[in-house]
Every structure is written in C-alpha cells, then in structure tokens.
Amino acid sequence: MTNQFGQFNLKANIIKAIDGIGFVKPTKIQQRLIPAVIAGRDVVGQSQTGSGKTHVFLLAIFNALDPSVNEVQAVITSPSRELAEQLYEAFRDFQKSLSEIDKNFSNLRIANYVGGTDRHKQTKQLEKNQPQVVIGTPGRLKDFLGQNLLLVNHNKFFVVDEADMALDMGFLTDVNIIASAMPSDLQMLVFSATIPDKLTPFLKKYMKEPLIEEIPVSTVVADTIDNYLLATKSKNKNEVIYDLLTRGETYLSLVFANTKERVHEIAKFLTAQGLKVAEVHGGIEPRERRRTMRRIKNQEFQYVVASDLASRGLDIEGVSEVINDDIPVDLEFFIHRVGRTGRNGLSGTAITLYGPDEEDKVEQLEQLGIKFQPKQLKDHQLIDVKDRNQRSHRHASQKQLDPELIGLVKKKKAHVKPGYRRQIQGAIRFKQIKDKKVSQRTASRARRKAKSDK
Template identity: 85%
Template sequence: MTNQFGQFNLKTEIVKAIDGISFNKPTKVQKRIIPPIIAGRDVVGQSQTGSGKTHAFLLPIFNGLDPSLEETQAVITSPSRELAEQLYQAFRDFQKSLAAIDENFADLRIADYIGGTDRNKQIRQLERKQPQIVIGTPGRLKDFLSKNFLLVNQNRFFVVDEADMALDMGFLEDVDTIASAMPDNLQMLVFSATIPDKLTPFLKRYMKNPLIEEIPVSTVVADTIDNYLLATKSKDKNEVIFDLLTRKESYLTLVFANTKERVHELAHFLDSQGLKAAEVHGGIEPRERRRTMKRIKKQEFQYVVATDLAARGLDIQGVSEVINDDIPTDLEFFIHRVGRTGRNGLPGTAITLYGPDEEDKVEELEKLGINFQAKQLKDHQLIDVKDRNRRARRRPSQKQLDPELVGLVKKKKAHVKPGYRRQIKGAIRFKQMKENKVSQRTASRAARKAKKNR
C-alpha cells in the first residue's frame, strides 16, 4: 500500500522512516492534528485511547527537530510510568527507523525520566549532556526543572499527554509548574480523552489561541468486541471470576477492579487456586511494578489483575479477554478497560459483572452506545439470557405506590373479592388528598412566616 503520510508536507526522510514502522494510512486524529501542528499552532486534541494520537505529535516533533542542536527541543509529560515508557519506546522505534535513512539522527538523545528510577544517575547524565527529547512523569520532570538539572531555554515543543488522567491523579499542579518553566515562544500540545471543566483554566493560561480538535470515534468500542453482561446476584465474585477464567483456554485475560485492595485480594485468591496472576496497581513498589510489566510483556502471565488507572497504562498485545470485576465509578474508564482487547481488527471478549444496585450504571453505559449481550454462567458455560429487563419492567407499577398501599396489593389473593380493585383505587385517592392538604398547609405557614419577617 502507498504511504499516505506525504500529504502532510512532512520532510522526505520522515515520510520514508514511517515505512520502517509499518504505517501506511493515517488515522482520523492524525489527519486532523498533524497539519496544524506542522503549521505551528497550539493544539488541544480530544480523542480516545487507541486513536493514534501518539504519532499525531511524534511525527511533527521529529519533523521540527534540529539534530545538530545539542539542546532540549521537546518535552513530553505523561501521568503514569507505564504510559511514559510506552511513549519512550515509540520515540526510540521511530528514531531507529529515521537513523537508517538520515545518519544525523543516529546520535539523537532521547531520555525518559520517571519516578522510581535512578535519579542520581540521571542527574550525572544531564550534567554531561542535555537530551534533545525528554519524556517523563510530572513529579520527576518538576524536580529536574526546579533544580536546573534539565535546561529548557531552547525548548520548542511541550506535550501534555493524557491531561484528564493527570488531573484525576492529582498531577495537574506539577504539570502547571513545568509549563511555567517553558520559554514564551513554545508550541504547546495537549491531548486528552475528555476535557473536564477543571482543565480549562490551565489551557487558557498557557496556550495561545489553541485549535481545539474533538475527534469522535465511529463506535464507542471496536465492533470486533463481544460485550457480555453477567449478573452476579448473591454469588461469590471470586468464584465467578475463577469459573470464567477456567471455562476455556485464553491467550491473555485482563481482570479490572475499582480499588488496589480488591486487585490484591483477587490476585491472591486466583494464585491460591493455582492460576498464575499478575497484579498491577499504584500501591506496588515502582521497581517491582516495572519487573511485573516486563514479565507480562514476555508472556509469563496468562492473567493480569489491574486497577482502572493501570488500564490507561497497559498496552499489551494479544489480549483476548477482559473481565470487569465491577463497573467503574467513572464510566469513561469502562471504555479504556474494554479497549484493551479487540485491537487491530482481532476479535475480543469483554465480560462485565454487575449487581442489582448497578442497573443504573448499566443503563448509562447503554446510553453511551455499549451493546451488551446478557449472559448467565451455567455448568461452566456462558449461555444467553432471554430478557434481562423483564423483572425491571414489572417493578415500576409497585414503586409508584406509597409503602402503605404496597401492603394492600401484596394481600391480594388468587380469587379477588368483588370491589377489591375499587378499594385500592379509593385508598390511593384518599392518600393523595391527605398529602395535598399537608403540602398546602406547609406552603401557607411558610408564606405567613415570610410575611411576618419582612
């Protein structure tokens, strides 16, 4: 297939290097974002995970770099260590492809500065030479900038990736400090899945007449994903998840839970049942977390149990199934969880467990465009549920009644006595009249009191 990136007025060597990373056709976000970035505009790109936004800023940055200038020219901040490491790997992969075409890029220095790594070693490296591209987490970047270890007086690009996640994790103040250290003639690029109101003051403070591009996705989740909905009712969720994991052979299954405590509990339960499961959450010591991530990528685990924030940081190939231990409080995270499977046109399965008190959340997800198939687990198999909403549809007729009247309805016998229905209707009218009189008296008292206090 012909490389279509030539339409963006990228340098010839950049377009040729794109072939080396097996890209041919730009994604929707790349078509919308790359031209204004090359033109020098500040840009806010709002798009979902997996839309191709990394290369929407990576390519223009490489296009604008001067490899002969031994100064920091691009700084990219990412809220999690896993995401920062993924960005670092993407930049290194493209540099390798570009260096094969233009040897001037062979010695380009790309550094990743994240929490939990050897700070003193990084400081010594910075004292010798400044990297041309810097990728890091907010805390470490703020540290190096505040102590003048990292010099950004010649910096041209500042990228804030996953800005809404930085806000959620409490890092926006650090990102604010980093932005304030940048030179005035800076091009700033912000990428976020959502643009919360609390993010707006930050954008207005540092961005000059930004172009805001909201790139909608054609479907909320890939149409290659089967979304199954499983009511847990009174069943033990640990046992249900164990049953799901062992019902068939899976290449790699991710299980997501709302809290690190629940992740820890579930991972240990699975381990006690003989299933080798990795646990990934913010409470794990950084070095151990990196070791676990490397082992996951080496396919040493068939099962991974993680928190929502880890869902934004996991980019593992070959995920065949996702299981949601519960529905996330922030429904946006549901999209990120499910998006770990069904990638690159491959089939995937997402199974969401829910309890009776989560019907409202299920309905909200359905309004977002999630098409669930109701299932039940029977004899180690998932089978169809004919009508999940059947019981819910029967409920409103009684919910509309006053609790006192519900008692009357429940006393109804198989053979209804003459006048029984009329009796209930009369009781309902009498109850409503009493309530109306009480409301009127309350309103009259309030009016008299207000008049007296004037």
C-alpha cells in the same frame, strides 16, 4: 498498500521509518492534526483511548528534530509512570526504525524521568549531557527544572499527554509550573480523552489560538468489542472470574477491579488455582511494577489483574478479553477499561460482572450510550439470556406484588437507611420462596388426597 502518510509533507526519512513500524493508514486524529502540528500550530486533540494520539506528536517531533543540536528540543509530560514508559518505548521504537535509514539519529538521546527511579543517576546524566527528547511525570520534571538540571531555554515542543488524567490526579499545578518555565515561542500540544471545564483556564493561559479537534465516536464502546453483561447473583466472584478465564483459549486477558486490595485478592485466588498471573496497581513498588510491565509485554503472562489507575496506563498488544470484577466508581473508567481490547481493528470481548445492588450503575452506563449483551455462565460457556430486558421486567413485576409485599417494601423504605434495596430484594426472594413452598405443599396434599380417594 501504499503508505498514506506521504500526504502530510513529512520528510522522506520519516516516511520510510513509518514503513518500518508497519503504519500504513493514518487514524482520524492523525489525519486532522498532523498537518496543523507540522505547520507550527498549537493544537488540542480530544479523542478516545487507542485512537492514535501518540503518533500525532511523535511523528511531528521527529520531523522537526535536529540530532546534531545537543539541547532539549521536546518535552512530553505524562501523568503516570506506566504511560510515560509506554511513550518512551514508542519513541525508542521509532528512533530504531529511523536510525536504520538515517544514522544521524542513532545517537539521539531520549530520556524518561519518572518518580521512583534512580534520581542520583539521572542527575549525573543531566550534568553531563542534556537529552534532546524528554519524557516524564510532572513531579520529576518540575524538580529537575527547579534545580536547573533540565535546561529548556531553546525547547521547541511541549506536549501534555492525557491532560484530563493529570487534572484528576492533582498534577495540573506541576504541569502549570513546567509550562511557565518554557520559552514563550514554543509549540504546545495537548491531548486528552475529555476536556473538563477545569482544564480550560490552563489551555487559555499557554496556548495561542489553538486548533481544537474533537474526534466523535459513533459508539462509546468500539464496534470491534463484544460487550457482555453478566449477573453474578449469589455466586462467588472469584470462582466466576476463574471460570471465565479458563472457558477457552485467550491470547491475553485483563481483569480490572476498583481497589488494590481487591486486585491482590483476585490475583492471589487465581494464582492458587494454578494460573500464572501478573498483578498491577499503585501499591506495588515502582521498580517491581516496571519489571512486571516488561514481563507482560514479553508475553510471560496470559492473565493480568489491574486497578483502575492502570486502565489508563496499560497499552498492551493483543488483549483479547477484559473482565470487569465490578463497575468502576468513576463510570468514565469503564470506557478506559474495555478500551484495552478490540484495538487496531482487532476483535475483543469485554465482560462486566454486576450484583443486584449495582442495577443503578448499569442503567447509568446505558444512559451514557453503552450497550450490553446480557449473558449467563452455564456449563463453562457464556450463553444469551432469554429475556434480554429482564431487568426492566423485574422492576415492573415489583409493581404487581401482593398487598403484603407492597406493605413490606413501603415499611423498609420508610425505616431503613441507604442500602434498603438489598434488604427489600432479600425480603422479596424470601417471600417468593415461602409462597413456592406453600404452593408445593398444597399440591402435594392434593395429590395424596386424590390417591386415597381412589
């Protein structure tokens, strides 16, 4: 297939380098924004994770770089170490492809400055030479700018990647300080999965009549993903996860949990069952996290257990399955979790575990437009639930309870604090079991009587 990036008036060496990384057809956001960025416009790109935002600014920056000029020409800020590392790897990969065509780019200096790395070494490097492309987390970049170690007097591009995540993590003040240190005539590019209202003042302050492009999606979850819902009921979640992971061959499975403590608990359990498991969360020392991420990318693990923070920072090739140990507190993270699979046109599977007390969260996700296929785990296989609307029928059946149970429900609601739903459901189950036993005893007595009458 012919390389379709030629339509953007990119330099010939850039087009050839794109061939080298295997890109042929631009994504929707690349189609809409690359021409504007090349033309010098400020842009705001809003689209879902995995849509190709990174290569909008990567290609435009390389197209404008002059490797013979020994000064900072582009600064990219990323809210997490993992995301910064992935951007750095993407830039290095493209530099390698471009260097095979144009040797002038072989000595291009691309730096990655993030918290938790060797600050002293980076300081010495900056005192000796300025990098031409700078990638980093807001805190480290702000510090280097404040100490006049990083010189951006002639910088051309400032990219704010995952702006909504920077806002959520409290880094927007640092990003603001970085932006204020930049030349007034630079080009600013902002990319984000969402554009919250609190981000608007920042955009208005620094951007000059930006082109704002929102790439709508036909479905909240990509249609390449089988999105399953699995009720755990009274089952042990660790055992359910192990059963799911070992039911068949998967290339790479990600398990997401809400807290680092739960991530550690799952990883420890799976390891004890003989699985080789990587553990990724914010409580792990930065150097160890980087080492783990390298090992994951080198395909040393088939199973990865991660926290929600990592769900926005894991960009791993070939994820065939995502398992949600629970429903995230911030429902938006659900989209980021399942978005780790089914990428680049490949198929994937997302399985969400939920308990009786998470019915409301499931309904909220459905209200966001997320569609589930209810499943049950039986004999090491996922099978369809016969009644796909079983939850709504269960709600309806509560209205048909006998008077005693209705009175019990009303009493619980009147006197029990939040959490009464679990107690009500327990009482309902107890009453149903009790009634079933009474019915069985009655039937048994009737059979015995019938025999004695013969």
